[in-house]
Amino acid sequence: MIAYTLKRIAIAIPTLLVLIVISFLLMHAAPGGPFTSERELPPQVLANLNAKYGLDDPLWKQIGTYVWNIVTGFDFGPSFVYKDRTVNEIIGAGFPITLTYGLLSFVVAVTVGVSLGVAAAVRHNSALDYAAVGLSIGAQVLPNFVMAPILVLVFTLWLGWLPGGGWQGPETWIMPVIALSTSFMASIARITRSSMLEVLGSNHIRAARAKGLPEHRVILRHALKPAMLPVISYLGPAFVGMITGSVVIDIYFSTGGIGKAFVDSALNRDYAVMMGVTILMGALTITFNLVVDILYGWIDPKIRY
Amino acid sequence: MKFRLKMAVSALALGLATTAFAADVPDGTTLAEDQSYTFWLLDAIKSIDPQINTDVEGSDILRNLFEGLYNEDGDGQLVPGVALDHSVSEDGKTYTFTLRDDAQWSNGEPVTAGDFVYAWRRLADPATASEYAWYMELMQVENAAAIIAGDMDPSELGVRAVDDHTLEVTITTPLPYFPQMLVHGSTFPVLQSVIEEHDDDWTDAGNLVGNGAYTLTEHQLGERVVMEKNDTYWDSDATVMDTLTALTINDGNQALTRYLAGELDRVDIPAGQYPRLKEEYPNQAVSTPYNCSYIYMLNVGDKGPEALKDANVRRALAYAIDRDIVVDRILQGGQRPSYNWTHWAVAGFERPELDWADDMDQAARLEKAKELMAEAGYGPDNPLALTLQYNTSDDHKKIAIAASQMLKAIGVDVTLDNYEWKVHTDRMQNQDFDMARYAWCGDYNEASTYLDLFTSYSGHNNGEFFSDAYDQVMRDSKTADDPLPLYQEAERILADQMPIIPIYHYANVDMIAEDIRGLPQNNVNNTWYGKNLYRVAE
Numbered sequence: 001m002i003a004y005t006l007k008r009i010a011i012a013i014p015t016l017l018v019l020i021v022i023s024f025l026l027m028h029a030a031p032g033g034p035f036t037s038e039r040e041l042p043p044q045v046l047a048n049l050n051a052k053y054g055l056d057d058p059l060w061k062q063i064g065t066y067v068w069n070i071v072t073g074f075d076f077g078p079s080f081v082y083k084d085r086t087v088n089e090i091i092g093a094g095f096p097i098t099l100t101y102g103l104l105s106f107v108v109a110v111t112v113g114v115s116l117g118v119a120a121a122v123r124h125n126s127a128l129d130y131a132a133v134g135l136s137i138g139a140q141v142l143p144n145f146v147m148a149p150i151l152v153l154v155f156t157l158w159l160g161w162l163p164g165g166g167w168q169g170p171e172t173w174i175m176p177v178i179a180l181s182t183s184f185m186a187s188i189a190r191i192t193r194s195s196m197l198e199v200l201g202s203n204h205i206r207a208a209r210a211k212g213l214p215e216h217r218v219i220l221r222h223a224l225k226p227a228m229l230p231v232i233s234y235l236g237p238a239f240v241g242m243i244t245g246s247v248v249i250d251i252y253f254s255t256g257g258i259g260k261a262f263v264d265s266a267l268n269r270d271y272a273v274m275m276g277v278t279i280l281m282g283a284l285t286i287t288f289n290l291v292v293d294i295l296y297g298w299i300d301p302k303i304r305y
Numbered sequence: 306m307k308f309r310l311k312m313a314v315s316a317l318a319l320g321l322a323t324t325a326f327a328a329d330v331p332d333g334t335t336l337a338e339d340q341s342y343t344f345w346l347l348d349a350i351k352s353i354d355p356q357i358n359t360d361v362e363g364s365d366i367l368r369n370l371f372e373g374l375y376n377e378d379g380d381g382q383l384v385p386g387v388a389l390d391h392s393v394s395e396d397g398k399t400y401t402f403t404l405r406d407d408a409q410w411s412n413g414e415p416v417t418a419g420d421f422v423y424a425w426r427r428l429a430d431p432a433t434a435s436e437y438a439w440y441m442e443l444m445q446v447e448n449a450a451a452i453i454a455g456d457m458d459p460s461e462l463g464v465r466a467v468d469d470h471t472l473e474v475t476i477t478t479p480l481p482y483f484p485q486m487l488v489h490g491s492t493f494p495v496l497q498s499v500i501e502e503h504d505d506d507w508t509d510a511g512n513l514v515g516n517g518a519y520t521l522t523e524h525q526l527g528e529r530v531v532m533e534k535n536d537t538y539w540d541s542d543a544t545v546m547d548t549l550t551a552l553t554i555n556d557g558n559q560a561l562t563r564y565l566a567g568e569l570d571r572v573d574i575p576a577g578q579y580p581r582l583k584e585e586y587p588n589q590a591v592s593t594p595y596n597c598s599y600i601y602m603l604n605v606g607d608k609g610p611e612a613l614k615d616a617n618v619r620r621a622l623a624y625a626i627d628r629d630i631v632v633d634r635i636l637q638g639g640q641r642p643s644y645n646w647t648h649w650a651v652a653g654f655e656r657p658e659l660d661w662a663d664d665m666d667q668a669a670r671l672e673k674a675k676e677l678m679a680e681a682g683y684g685p686d687n688p689l690a691l692t693l694q695y696n697t698s699d700d701h702k703k704i705a706i707a708a709s710q711m712l713k714a715i716g717v718d719v720t721l722d723n724y725e726w727k728v729h730t731d732r733m734q735n736q737d738f739d740m741a742r743y744a745w746c747g748d749y750n751e752a753s754t755y756l757d758l759f760t761s762y763s764g765h766n767n768g769e770f771f772s773d774a775y776d777q778v779m780r781d782s783k784t785a786d787d788p789l790p791l792y793q794e795a796e797r798i799l800a801d802q803m804p805i806i807p808i809y810h811y812a813n814v815d816m817i818a819e820d821i822r823g824l825p826q827n828n829v830n831n832t833w834y835g836k837n838l839y840r841v842a843e
Contacts, residue, residue, distance in 0.1 A: 032727030035436060037359070038743070040734050040764055044454045045438045052434035082526065083352045084508045093526055149559060157566045164563040165554060167528050251555040256349075256528030260555065264349075269727055 001297065005290070012286045017067070019282045020275065024063050027271055034080035034269045053080055053272075066275065076276040081268045087276035090261055095280070097167055098250075098257035102243035104173060105181035109242075113185040114231070117192025121227075122219060124197060132189060139186035148179045148252035165254035176253045180246055184238050191231050199227040225299055232299065236292035237285070244281045328545040328823055328839045335842040337820060341548040342838050345560045345572040349527035349553055353508045355493040356428045359436050361746070362551075364490045369532055369549055369835045370515040371493035374402055374421070374472075375484060377832040379825035381652050381750045383484055387416055387494070387516070388472070397479030397784075402472040409537040410496050412514045418466035420494035420516075426452075426459040427500075428491055437491040443748070444486050445476040478783055482751040485652075488832060489748060518544050518836035527553050532835070545839035561816065570818040576700045579638040579814045589816050592639025594650035596829040597746035597811035598755065599643070601693065601708070605804050606769025608736040612689050617677045619803040620661075622740070624674035625715045626708055627667050631809055635703050638814035643807040645796045647755040650810070650829045654752040657793035659800045674715045684716050694722040695742035696729035704808065705742065733767045740806070743767070750830055752792045753782065759799065770804030 035041055035049050050056040054065060069075040076087035085093075113136075120132035155175060156164035166172050199205060200223055208222045209215075250260035258277060265273035297303050330336070344365075352358045353366050368376075374388035388402040408416035427433050429441045429452040441449035447463025463475035476483065486492070499514045500507045507513060510521045518541065519532035530551040534544055552568070554560040557575040564572040574582055574590060583590040603613050603622070612618050628642030644662030647654050656662075661670060683689045693709060695701040702723065709719035719740075724732065733741050745765075747754035757763055760779050761771040775798045782791040799805065813831055817824060823838040825831065 030727070032731035036727050036730050036734070037436070038730055038745075038765075040767070041436060042439050042442070042453070042764055044450075045434075045436065048431040048434040048438070048453065048455075049436065051431070078505070081351055082349065083357045084354060084505070085526065086505070090526065149556075149562070152559060152562055156568075157562050160566065164566055164568055165559070166552065167525065250527070252559055254528060254552065254554045254559075256525050256553070260527060267725060267727065 001294070005294065008290050008293070012283075012290075015286060016279065016282055020067060020279060021063060023275060023278045024066070024271075025059070027266075027269070027274060028059060030269065032269055034271060036269065053078070070279075076279075077272045079270055079273050081265070081270040081273070087272045090273055091258065091276055091280060094256060094258035094261050097255050098259060099243050101173055101176045101180060101249065101255065101257070104177045105184065106239055106242050108177055109181040109184035109188055109238075110235070112181075113188025114192050114228075116185075116189040117231075118196055118219065118224065118227075120189070120193045121196035121200060129193075132193070136186035136189040139182045140190075142182070144179045144183065144246065145248045145252070147182060148175070148248060151175045151179060152252070165252070167255045167257075172253070172255075176249045176255060179252070180242060180249050184242065187234065187238070188231060191234055192227065195230045196223060196227040199223045202226075229296070229300055232292055232295055236288050240281070240285045240288050244277075244284060328543060328837050330545060330822075330839055334839075336545065337840040337842045340546050340840055341550065342546050342821060342835065342840070343550040343552060343569050343571075345564070345569055346530075346551045346553045347555065347557070347560075347573075350524070350530060350551075353513070353521070353524070353530075355490050355495055356424060356433060356435050356437070358490055365833070366530055366532075366551060367490040367493060368517070368832065369519040370513065370517045370521055371490070371495070372408070372517045372538075373490070373493045374404075374487040376834060377488050377750070377825075377828060377830065379823075379828055379837075381825075381828040381830065381832070383488070387421075388487075391484065398476050400474045400476070400483065401467070402474070404470040404472060405539060406470050407539045408516060409539065410514050410516050411520045411535050411537050412496075412499075413537055414496065414498075415469070416494060416516045417469040418472040419469070420496060421472050421492075422462075422464050422466050423497045424493065424495045425464045426462050427495065429453055429462055430459040431455045435491070440486075440489060440491045440748070444483065444492075445478050445480055447475040447477055480783065481785075481788060482749060482753065485749045485751055488830075518834070519549055529553065538836075540836065544836040546835050549835045564816050570821050571824070572816050574638060574814040574816055577635070577637050582816060586816065588819050590814070591817055591826070592812045592814045593826055593831070594641075594648065594829050595746075595811040595813040595831055596648055596651065596750065597744050598646060598648050599742075599744045599808045599811065600646070601740045601806040601808065602733070602738075602743040602768045603740055603770075603804055603806065604736055604738050604768050606736050609769070610691060610739050612681070612683070612691070613739065615681050616802050618681045618683070618689070619806075621674040621677035621681070621715055622712060622717065623803050623806045624661060624665075624670040624677070625717075626711050626806060626808065628808060629667065630707060630711075631704055635707060636700065636809065639812040640809045641812070643810045644800070645807055646759070646799055646805065647752045647792070647796065648747065648810045648829060651747065651752050651755070652750045652829070653789065654792060655789065657796050659797070661800065671714065678715050678717075688716045688718045690718045690720070691739040692720045692722050693740045693742075694724060694729060694732065694738045696726045697723060701742050708808075736767065736769060741767070743805075744811075746811075747830065750828075753779070753788070756782075756792055756795045759795075759804065768804050770802065772798060772802065774798060775802075 035046060078086050079090055116132045120129040123129050152164045155162040162174055163172050205223055208218045247259040247263045250257040262277040346362045350363050350366055351360055352363055355367055355371055358367055372386045374386055375383045376386045378384045387404050387408050389405050391400050391402040393400055404418055410416060428435050429438055429449050438453050448457050448461045451457040452459050452462055465473050467473050496514050503512045510524050513521045518535055518538045520535045522533045523531035532549040534547050560572045563569055603619055605613050632640045632642050641649060644659055645656050693705055695705045705721050709721060712719050732738055756779060758765045759770055760776050775795060778791050778795045782788040785791055820841050820843060822841060824833050
């Protein structure tokens, strides 16, 4: 297992490098640049800007300098658009916000989703089952860009219970977490339910019941763990998706999170921020895929590396 | 020259008389306990460094944290800022400003002429690499171009401190509207010692030292900017509003909901909602003219389609558009249909009589358009195919769809091309378009900010409309005692040659809380200052 982990880490580094190079090239291939604006800059002004940000160097040199600065000083450079800030500052300010609502959403989605799925499977074809399935299908088809404005309309304008956005303490976290976790929760509930149903019909559960174990022990001790396998393979990417932010959440709730910064950086051609966030997301994706693989081995002893 | 000098001085005297104090609170007004004002920002603030900022939103913040030589009042007239007044030399090329001696930085240091000199040199300095460096060139400050090009040292810039309270500026050609240009944020002073101490972090809350009526206490990128009253400001005794908060909300409808929930004192009204809101909240929904023009630019250059080289075809395209439908049915926010380029509300500007605007109704224009197309050899049997390019936005899309239907009526087959902003801009700047949606917002409140754009040397003339006659008129206007007749001549040339299809002149449609006073109602640049605001008790 340790050898396997080390091997995976060793593969991660060239993967990231390839990611950097491809993103870098794609980004520069897009028409327009960070300083393209409706007021076309006089050539001399543009030349000064390009010189300041090193955009007048050949592309290979730009990539080289970029990677070198990251490796030697963890320096992702200055933002080309938010000129008072460096990429490190932008990610440093936005990522903790995203991480906060992402982790909370993850916890909510997993807790509620798994409970709902298990309950539905255990009470298969009961009213509870239908309610849970109905709820999760409803939650899944309701996109968060529809849900977010509705939440604000209800809880801010009509009821006056919660502030309509911003990032000023726990009361501003509630709506982003609901909006972000709902569809993940629905997926988790559905996957848990079907996987649980399958496990509950298997031989080792029949054996456990035959031993006369109480039902809650059968469910919690013998059924839940194997039933989690498909859920976990879903959770890896879902977790990364949640903690790397959602542009919809950031736009509708004005959180100042990293999701909006990422999309803006692409639209603004803010090469530096875009690379920074791409690398962050890439690294997180690689890391959590590895974590999922390791968890797999822990849950299912049949899997060997 | 004398005439111009008199104009400037009298404008100032007027300003002094009407706005002697910051917030102009009438006697007998009961002020509210809570003096805080919360306003809306569509996007994160890109920079609050005066010499780096390029955005309108950034300027709204800058005007409260810093103060330039002059400010504008609610009608767009100049009023003293750090400068009390100025004199102009006989040849119109040297301005001498007298600065007030009680202006202070928020760290207690006095504001001196040297701070302006430092800031202006910084704007032009290639090392700063400001996107607005060209503003120094636009202001015609001596040696600006050579400094930006790196051929001269920034210390050669035509600005010097005669003493601590006297600033002298030398410009290369007389500019009748030079004082108006000083309201722009890029000309605001900055404190050298603070920038040198904190380097790139000098604009962080806690580090930033300004000379405005407010100081920066919090700036959470993409979330909020908070400013508190600055007690060292020279007029702080007359400043009523204690706190200014800017909330970033990236969605206009969401911002409106939060305004209605009482979280904001001012938001823009999303397109099409003004009539409904005006009816529901007659005292809160307001529409004021805003210094921008919306057009379709036509590519008349070498890379443009052959048909657009014919002025008759261009006129036909312009005539065929029914602007009333665009403003009354699509935008519905008090925008005005436009038949010329310069915004109607720009100070000192009057549109000349234009036959297609004044002597024809839409039916007549449409008839004429068909005639012109037939003359040019196009018609139902031989339709003209053109593309209309616009950047991503619901409003642009709606207008483009309407326009394509209107143009169909005169036998033009329009293909709509939608691109995201950067691609749209890039294509326009490379003359990769037939017709393209374009908008220009004036940098200052004077017609040349519009009309200069269509000179052959402007750098923004993406449609490559080059006319010697037009260039000459605009050159002459720079030295004319009264430039208006020349501006009108320029508009007549545009109407005759029609290198653009004017669509509408912008309006700002806002919801403003009923208890907020002191926001400008009659200023096309919508230049507002927190120090003029106050909240009355209900």
